[in-house]
Amino acid sequence: MLVALLVGALGAACAGGPDAHGPWPGTGTGDVRPAPGQQAEAHGAAGALSAYVERFRQAQAARAAAARKWGLKRTPLLPPPPPEVKPELTFRKGFEVGDPTLPPVFTTVPTRDRVVFLTIDDGADKDPELLRMMDELAIPYSAFLSDYLVREDYGYFRRMQDLGASLHNHTLNHRYMPGLSYAQQRREICGQQDIIERRYGKRPTLFRPPYGNYNADTLRAAQSCGITAVPLWSAEAFPDRMEWREWDRDLHPGDIVLTHFRGRGMWKGSMADMVRRAMDTITARGYAVARLEDYV
Missing domain, CATH: 3.20.20.370 (Glycoside hydrolase/deacetylase)
Structure with missing residues (x-):
């Protein structure tokens, strides 16, 4: 749930994506290219999201391991924001x-x-x-x-x-x-x-x-x-x-x-x-x- 919320937020903030700037090359609908600065912004946002998802995955794996270590039947659920x-x-x-x-x-x-x-x-x-x-x-x-x-x-x-x-x-x-x-x-x-x-x-x-x-x-x-x-x-x-x-x-x-x-x-x-x-x-x-x- 938290990942989905962050994906949506970062996606909306990413002004360099196709939805914001028209189709990218190879789509068959035109050749409107994002500016270099916009491309860098999009890549930066994607990289930040990827790093967050990896940290989240590692944290969840650590929680699951801790649940097994301490003898819980299931990994505790995460609360919403x-x-x-x-x-x-x-x-x-x-x-x-x-x-x-x-x-x-x-x-x-x-x-x-x-x-x-x-x-x-x-x-x-x-x-x-x-x-x-x-x-x-x-x-x-x-x-x-x-x-x-x-x-x-x-x-x-x-x-x-x-x-x-x-x-x-x-x-x-x-x-x-x-x-x-x-x-x-x-x-x-x-x-x-x-x-x-x-x-x-x-x-x-x-x-x-x-x-x-x-x-x-x-x-x-x-x-x-x-x-x-x-x-x-x-x-x-x-x-x-x-x-x-x-x-x-x-x-x-x-x-x-x-x-x-x-x-x-x-x-x-x-x-x-x-x-x-x-x-x-x-x-x-x-x-x-x-x-x-x-x-x-």
């Missing part, structure tokens, strides 16, 4: 708190693209195998971090960020937010904002409350610290199963998939096992994993 305009986010029905000006809480991003988004919470397990696996498979994901776990090894999440993952807010101490006062909630959220900005150079705009629990004070506190959206989830991945929020136990365009930084001490498997389970399910159902920040 990011939307030019991000979808408008609103509260999921039943998740409102009475003030539509607060950051919206949602479980699915409104899109027709056959994409889902992979998100990983907290930071307890710091398995270097996960970083290698996700990098080699070129699977985008977003991490929602809690400092009481992350502080054991800030460098691990710096490496994760360097490999392309985005780091977001999951509070300082993973407390049940509705049980806290506004001031306590603000400290949990804003304090984590400050740490992520100081450690990783960027202040998050996305926040996920622990356990998915929040109230109006939670969202007001989050908004005061620079949060603009609150993505929850519609499915959860484990090494041995998927769990579903929706009645049909299926994926839908724009669904957010949750999992956690866990290991064999807490799971029946490793982080790599979880990725295999999640990706086999996502790919088999005809979805690609896209980058959440391209849509939100």
Whole structure:
């Protein structure tokens, strides 16, 4: 799909082609020759396209090899290009708190693209195998971090960020937010904002409350610290199963998939096992994993 789009774009840009300048010699319909500069432009565009196609082919071959290496049943599907305009986010029905000006809480991003988004919470397990696996498979994901776990090894999440993952807010101490006062909630959220900005150079705009629990004070506190959206989830991945929020136990365009930084001490498997389970399910159902920040 991406190749086809680029072929069309480069073809339109190539002013030296036959469609733009009439028939070339040998067509039996005339002998209108493109100017030398136009010929060079056409050859240059064709060469650029050929080089791109070869790089794309090599990248796909590497992805297929990585899928075999990591034990996936199929090579993950490629997502479409990011939307030019991000979808408008609103509260999921039943998740409102009475003030539509607060950051919206949602479980699915409104899109027709056959994409889902992979998100990983907290930071307890710091398995270097996960970083290698996700990098080699070129699977985008977003991490929602809690400092009481992350502080054991800030460098691990710096490496994760360097490999392309985005780091977001999951509070300082993973407390049940509705049980806290506004001031306590603000400290949990804003304090984590400050740490992520100081450690990783960027202040998050996305926040996920622990356990998915929040109230109006939670969202007001989050908004005061620079949060603009609150993505929850519609499915959860484990090494041995998927769990579903929706009645049909299926994926839908724009669904957010949750999992956690866990290991064999807490799971029946490793982080790599979880990725295999999640990706086999996502790919088999005809979805690609896209980058959440391209849509939100």
